[in-house]
Amino acid sequence: MSEPIVELRRAVKEYVLGALRVTALRGIDLRIGAGEYAVVMGASGSGKSTLLNLLGCLDHLSSGDYLLGGQSVANLSDAELSEIRSRRIGFIFQSYNLIPQLNVLENIEVPLFYQGVHEAEARDRAQALAARMGLSDRLRHKPMELSGGQQQRVAIARSLVCDPILMLADEPTGNLDSKTGHEILELIDELHAEGKTIVMVTHDDDIAHRAQRVVRFLDGQIVSNERNGAARP
């Protein structure tokens, strides 16, 4: 296995909900290598969303350690985690999560401005990515004026704009019809082929076949973590 991008060591995540203590992750170990395409599956409440939030540095572990690209992020401050999110992680959401008042280009540029990238450079990079996503004739459109598939393409472009080491996708095809969903999955396959490390949460077994690795969750624990024979080597 190549150098791991993601390495979780006995990761525990607990929530306090009123008087109730909920354990979402019960001490899991997980390694995902550079360039790997992993799918996380499990029923709702199994801890897979918690895992994705932790991998995306949106949340802190209760105990255990998380190394992202070899660097421990378990004890970083909020500002440092923000910095990591902006430079190293690309998010793709089920509901696209574009900012409604911004047009396509501006949406793609958002992460760049939190890194202080100059406007002209940001514009160039956003334009190149939009072109790659086949959105060149939609640059000035607002998200509301786009189809679901187009909105997800904008979101993918936005997640790529900082050239992240880890891409996290949360049911990226959940809101799309099967044909459009298929196109988006093709696009993700393409990114994988280019060497991107991808972690995707999904319910769909068909999607799982595309990945190299399938991690199944149940009650905050990993019940199976196997390489997918059907996937590309």
Add this chain to the structure above:
Amino acid sequence: MRPERMVKLAVKNLGQYKLRAGLTMLGIIFGVCSVVAMLSVGEGANREIQEKIQRLGSKNILLKSVKVPQEEGDNASSRRMLARYGLTYVDAEELSRDVPNLVASTPMKILRFDVQYKARRLQTDVVATTPWYLRVQNHRMVRGRFLAGADMEFGSPVCVVGSRLARILFAGYDPIGQTLSIDGDAYTVVGVVGDIAQGEVATSNELWLEGENQNVYIPLRTYLQKRGDLFAQWSQGGSTFEQVELHELILTIDHQENVVRAVDAVRRVLKKNHAKEDFSVVVPLELIRQARETRRLFNIVLGSIAAISLIVGGIGIMNIMLATVSERTREIGIRRALGARRRDIVLQFLTETLILSISGGVVGLLFGALIPMAITALTGVKTVLTFPAFAIAFLVSVTVSVVFGIYPARRAALMDPIEALRHE
């Protein structure tokens, strides 16, 4: 995020809620307006006081003769045709001797006479006085000279006319050297005197002399030689005679700080010489103090009102920003996931607040400049626009907005990004 980008973004975000942003700005506009208007009115009042200080002289004490109503008891005397009252030459002499730090004493007789030049005739105040008058009253000469010591000595029949009277009476002629008839006596015009505040109409409830620009000034000595102290007054179907030696006496003291002591001496002397209170003592310095005190109260009241309206504006801003923050919870979550630090979120919302308040402030300043003009046009109250008034109003409004904007911005920044992302 780079500042120029931040501003562009804030403008774009505000553009989503144009009506809301406009209404919020109104609060700031009214606040700034009222502060500017308040300070302008206050400054106007201040300038007016300053001018009056100059005109009356803060080192002067003004004494006036006052006609006392006849008492019930002496019916017999009330039928007498002669009324004697007021300040006397003896008063003037004793005051000159007994008042400490006295620089000059300027006696005046002020009488209403018909004055005539050729066919033009009108009634005006004739002031019989001494050459010192010019300096004490801070009048300035427009042409020719004022009364001179020699005029007093020889009782010369010369006069100095006020600039306005000169325009009315001598229209088309050079007044200098002309002969003016004052109640039938001939006087030669030797000068034209102008007032400091020319053209200003004094309101009736004020203490200052009005229409000084229409006065005629003649040497006191000359008048006494011609007419003496007796003066016939025509009233209610008959004539009464009045005997007033001096209508006014202006005492000039060397320094402001000695005025209060001098006033005490003045009151002592007059009390000794007068059985009835047939005189009044006006101390401009005291008037100025009173006016200042009044103005201070006035400023406190206006200032409180303006402050309240600014605070109301600030609360309006807070209200709107809280609503905006909660509506944009999801956007905040997205931005946080994409790498925005808490600081970036705070700055984003504060920038929006600042843009609202600065643009509201600018519009407020424009209207704030118009309101004092309208006040002056409608009520005649003097207002003065000054740079500090603008600066204070603007800075206060921006400060208030930022203070009230911090809470919503912090609330946005402290949101849990995961919760915010889930928000519908």
